[in-house]
Amino acid sequence: MLSQKTKYALKALLYLAEQDANHISKTIEIAEAASIPKKFLEQILLDLKRGHFVGSKQGKFGGYYLLKSGNDITLAEIHRLFDGAIALLPCASLNFYEPCSDCKTESECSLRHGLMIIRDETLKAMQGITIASLVKK
Amino acid sequence: MLSQKTKYALKALLYLAEQDANHISKTIEIAEAASIPKKFLEQILLDLKRGHFVGSKQGKFGGYYLLKSGNDITLAEIHRLFDGAIALLPCASLNFYEPCSDCKTESECSLRHGLMIIRDETLKAMQGITIASLVKK
């Protein structure tokens, strides 16, 4: 399941994608439109900024805006930024790989192979869902 | 990601699937073979029993055994028993559906449609991974 943070991040990105080009959105504006606690959203937007999904303008009349097209922001990327690995175990993960602690050797991990199949399918599907594709609905 | 509980459940089922037919496995035996804390495993096996995946024999010389073929136990079922919904949000779930609290109306949930696509793909993949398919690796 998605964490609240990931869900809020998606909704915030969706809001930004719906604005006119060159429009800069204040945190409070996004928070109210998408029903997200403002202080929590501040952290999320900072994380999105550090992940190079959004840009910001500081000071009076500042705010946030998309740094890339909604077509180029996928669910897979946002999931990884906030919720981490897409695979069901670290030993089956591409971006968050860690060996199993309780499997003797890696090749003996009985679950790894099956979970890599799941990961491939889920990843493919998640890369197909973009912010732009969600806006259109 | 899978919880420890789900991971342990899969390993326990895998162990049971590897035994001879008619063999009854004691909890301590499974625990040691699969590196699972015994008392934790007791709870997991009870849950698996309540889910009708394993049967048990009480008393001396009792233990656990598979109630169905390894071909008929899928990753999807075990995930649902221990970790719940396969969908990324409750509003996109088949078996654990709940409406979004912060979406005005259901049809207006901006994420629901995309997450249902992910769910369908992930579910299909998870139904393809069975205990038997894992044993063979």
Next chain:
DNA sequence: TTAAACTCTACTATTTTTATAGAATTTATA
């Protein structure tokens, strides 16, 4: 200089996860 915004760090409360403890019950068999 001031107001309005983002930035940053720390903290807190809640929930979930991961176990552990121990008593109760069941069953085989000596």
Next chain:
DNA sequence: TATAAATTCTATAAAAATAGTAGAGTTTAA
């Protein structure tokens, strides 16, 4: 029938993750 060996059940506890809050600091426009 007593005992040992197993499952069953409920309660509890410790640790980790999640969700959210607080407040001071910095930047910018006017």
